[in-house]
Amino acid sequence: MFENYPLSPEALSEVHGLRVTGLHTHNDAYYPLALIALPGDRLTLDFTYRPDLYGESDIDDLVKRFTRVLTTVAEATPRLLTHDVGLLTPEEQRQAVAEFNDTARDVPAVAVHELFEEQARRSPEANAVAFEDEEVSYARLNARADDPARTLCALGVGPIDPDYPGERIAYMLADAAPALVVVTAATEHLAEAAGKPRLLV
Known part of the structure; x- marks a missing residue:
């Protein structure tokens, strides 16, 4: 947004021959x-904000960041790249990387399907999958997955x-000498190399 103001009363008098008094904005x-x-002998930057959305501390932080960016650009060489201009202080950078990102957790040494089955036991009615207008609970999805697995096991299928x-x-x-090898896209080449019929799932 560009607004051509404030105008000085002297400028109006010189251009239009008008006399303006009591001017304020x-x-x-x-x-x-x-x-x-606001341009002039010194550039003036004025932040305005809605106090129902921002507090004074929010604006103070914003002013500090903006000042840091302007100072970095003003003192930099012409080869400065945009991504080299940091918005965070070293302490904020450390906090973001080391504290906020401290999400490491112990993971049990079990297979993914075992974790899923445990979740299905814990929260059977919770939504496991949602697509468009359909939602499937953990219990229902677990039953759907178990049916083909039981069928394959009953036929004597073994894992590799x-x-x-x-x-x-x-x-x-x-x-x-299996009659059929069930594969995924990641393992299809193994059955293909052995020359075995395969079912891609």
Whole structure:
């Protein structure tokens, strides 16, 4: 936004031959937050804000950050890149990285499906999956997943660890002579290399 004011009474008199007295200006904050730059012998920057949305401490922090950015740019070489201009103080940077980002937690040494089944026992009616207008609870999703697993186990299906060396997997498939190998996109090449029929899931 650009506003061509304030005007000095002298300037009006020189241009239009008018005499203006008692001139003063007043600003209201129409936006949640605005920065007005007033040119002159010294550049004046004026933050206006809605006090129902921002407190004085919020604006004080903002002024400090803005001043830091302007100082960095003013003192920098022409080769300064935008991403080299930091908005955080060293203490804020440390706090953001070391404290706020301290999310490390102990993870139990169990498989993903075991974690899922435990969650299904803990919160069976909680939503596990939502897509468009359909929501599926943990209990329902667990039952859906168990049905194909039970069917495969009843047919004598056995697992092969995809982390085994390729030669070992090829030997195991040749030795077992399965009628069908169930694979994912990540493991499809293992069955393909062994020349076995495969079902991609």
